[in-house]
Amino acid sequence: MTIxxxxxxxxxxxxxxxxxxxxxxxxxxxxxxxxxxxxxxxKKFGIEESETSHIFVDGIYSGFGKLVNDGDRVAIxxxxxxxxxKWYFNKVEND
Amino acid sequence: xxxxILRVDMSKLEVKFEDFPSEYAALGGRGLTSTIVSKExxxxxxxxxxxxxxVFAPGIVTGSAAPTSGRISVGGKSPLTGxxxxxxxxxxxxxxxxxxxxxxxxxxxxxxxxxxxxxxVTNDGAELINANKxxxxxxxxxxxxxxxxxxxxxxxxGTGIAGELLGAGSGVCFNDLEGLPSRxxxxxxxxxxxxxxxxxxxxxxxxxxxxVEIADQEIFxxxxxxxxxALMSHDVTKPGGALASYGTxxxxxxxxxxxxxPQRNFSAGQDDRSANVSGEKKAEEIKxxxxxxxxxxxxxxVIQCSEIWTKPGGKDPVGVLEYESVWSLGxxxxxxxxxxxxxxxxxxxxxxxxxxxxxxTIAVAMEGGLIEFGDAKGALKLMDEIRKKxxxxxxxxxxxAFTGRAFGVTRVPVVKGQSMPAYDPRAIKGIxxxxxxxxxxxxxxxxxAIATEIMGVGGQADPRDPxxxxxxxxxxxxxxxxxxxxxxxxxxxxVLDIPEGLEGMVESVNGVLGANLTVDDIGKIGMQIIExxxxxxxxxxxxxxxxxxPEFLRKEPSPPSNEVFDxxxxxxxxxxxx
Numbered sequence: 001m002t003i004x005x006x007x008x009x010x011x012x013x014x015x016x017x018x019x020x021x022x023x024x025x026x027x028x029x030x031x032x033x034x035x036x037x038x039x040x041x042x043k044k045f046g047i048e049e050s051e052t053s054h055i056f057v058d059g060i061y062s063g064f065g066k067l068v069n070d071g072d073r074v075a076i077x078x079x080x081x082x083x084x085x086k087w088y089f090n091k092v093e094n095d
Numbered sequence: 096x097x098x099x100i101l102r103v104d105m106s107k108l109e110v111k112f113e114d115f116p117s118e119y120a121a122l123g124g125r126g127l128t129s130t131i132v133s134k135e136x137x138x139x140x141x142x143x144x145x146x147x148x149x150v151f152a153p154g155i156v157t158g159s160a161a162p163t164s165g166r167i168s169v170g171g172k173s174p175l176t177g178x179x180x181x182x183x184x185x186x187x188x189x190x191x192x193x194x195x196x197x198x199x200x201x202x203x204x205x206x207x208x209x210x211x212x213x214x215x216v217t218n219d220g221a222e223l224i225n226a227n228k229x230x231x232x233x234x235x236x237x238x239x240x241x242x243x244x245x246x247x248x249x250x251x252x253g254t255g256i257a258g259e260l261l262g263a264g265s266g267v268c269f270n271d272l273e274g275l276p277s278r279x280x281x282x283x284x285x286x287x288x289x290x291x292x293x294x295x296x297x298x299x300x301x302x303x304x305x306x307v308e309i310a311d312q313e314i315f316x317x318x319x320x321x322x323x324x325a326l327m328s329h330d331v332t333k334p335g336g337a338l339a340s341y342g343t344x345x346x347x348x349x350x351x352x353x354x355x356x357p358q359r360n361f362s363a364g365q366d367d368r369s370a371n372v373s374g375e376k377k378a379e380e381i382k383x384x385x386x387x388x389x390x391x392x393x394x395x396x397v398i399q400c401s402e403i404w405t406k407p408g409g410k411d412p413v414g415v416l417e418y419e420s421v422w423s424l425g426x427x428x429x430x431x432x433x434x435x436x437x438x439x440x441x442x443x444x445x446x447x448x449x450x451x452x453x454x455x456t457i458a459v460a461m462e463g464g465l466i467e468f469g470d471a472k473g474a475l476k477l478m479d480e481i482r483k484k485x486x487x488x489x490x491x492x493x494x495x496a497f498t499g500r501a502f503g504v505t506r507v508p509v510v511k512g513q514s515m516p517a518y519d520p521r522a523i524k525g526i527x528x529x530x531x532x533x534x535x536x537x538x539x540x541x542x543x544a545i546a547t548e549i550m551g552v553g554g555q556a557d558p559r560d561p562x563x564x565x566x567x568x569x570x571x572x573x574x575x576x577x578x579x580x581x582x583x584x585x586x587x588x589x590v591l592d593i594p595e596g597l598e599g600m601v602e603s604v605n606g607v608l609g610a611n612l613t614v615d616d617i618g619k620i621g622m623q624i625i626e627x628x629x630x631x632x633x634x635x636x637x638x639x640x641x642x643x644x645p646e647f648l649r650k651e652p653s654p655p656s657n658e659v660f661d662x663x664x665x666x667x668x669x670x671x672x673x
Contacts, residue, residue: 023376059354059656075352080330083337083345
């Protein structure tokens, strides 16, 4: 019962105290227990909603209320990486 | 001194300056190149014959103090698509033309003999100089020699060896601020049109230039201030923002997570090795090896998405590695090493090849068994075939569709003969509608900018919802206008979210032209430009049957989304149809 979490840009520093200079995203396998939505993941890592931009749950462009299922891959990008054809996307929310 | 047109007849080797026609007064960039091409080029002409023309036009505000506005449009009939083409680039070349008050350079006629020429443009006039000594020479060496001969302050446009082969995959090259041949109006084979006319280079010296004429300084200054403030405050465009920090390549990880980053000649939409060539990775590497990041493509850019990528140790600068180039020469060929991608990009710049077309071509050659997927050294050898002008090299220089035919490949990602950029239309269907319907052939920039909100279209769309015609149309109209102003499309990120920025952009154009345009005019002006382009294509023989994606993208699911391109034909036909 796990979720694959990927953190990009400065959100990597939420996990590593030292600045990462590899340029690679942080990939974590986290327990599904206690996590229902994207918001729960943000809370778990002390990430404010305002610090994020694009969130993908298994490739689906998602909002904070998107339900997260066992085995999902969740990717979270920081605020300043909001570089996307955002008008092609509609955030999927469950709440 | 009013604006003028510089007309160059390569059959007679004559240059002349003409008055800028009053009916063109409000035109610049793409609006001007497409208007001139539609008026002067017969749509049924051979793109490499005497009746095609090549038109260079800076944007309306280009060369002025307007921020992030150093774009140049290059137009003609494309030898790749057989339709009208506008390709654009960010370069000081454009600003110098703007300040010399040259609204357009029109190159016409055909190569007279075996000789190549260089067009030298100064405030005193223009002349053609023999340029045979640079034929067959790579553009890095040629640009270095040209700067030695004509001075470091000149701007240079050129066509490379791929152009000399009349390859439909060749682009028109421009200098970056270090004088490297790294800024390309790459798409559509216009480098071959330039070479077909015997024109190898244009060298511009702005000494004594009068500068851009501003009809109303007050409106212009107020407008540019609003726009600059928007660019300076938006998270994507501000100093330290996404584009300055990581460049366009920041999209690698994002589009990979959207499952829309094509891998291995469009066989999948995601591969975790893509992170090895991401913008984040590249920014760290540039820091370590002593390249430059951020870096403006032209003076006066606030966004500064460009960079100077080098070999390890800061040696042998390449120029910028853009997202599209990194993707086409990287993941699309199963190559996941930045140094490999950098050397392939260097080869493209040196040979005068469009990186998107070249990467898609290599991937199709890999699928055809010429070399293995992931074989970066093999890919560089293929580039050498072009340099040596071998028969294989001539096939490759002609692009993806031609190479697919030559090697019996059926999975060929092209529309109207032009290869697709770095967004899989199965996972991101809106871009697929743009690929299918733009008059340019598969082109991401044609529907890149200006959100639905500005155009008054309600709501945003789900990327996997096939109803996309209205969205794509409005994006295409707005883009045609931005491409005419001289502003970079990336200004859209800021002006989308900050309405004063968009007002400022329009006001700056009014300031230059002495016009009274409003934000509401954008759609109408965009439609006028696109209608000219569509009409040219209709006369060149295009029908709605050409506005389709290849069969394999409609039938073959792309893992892991397992989506196909399922936008119905009638939805595609609604984009510009009745």
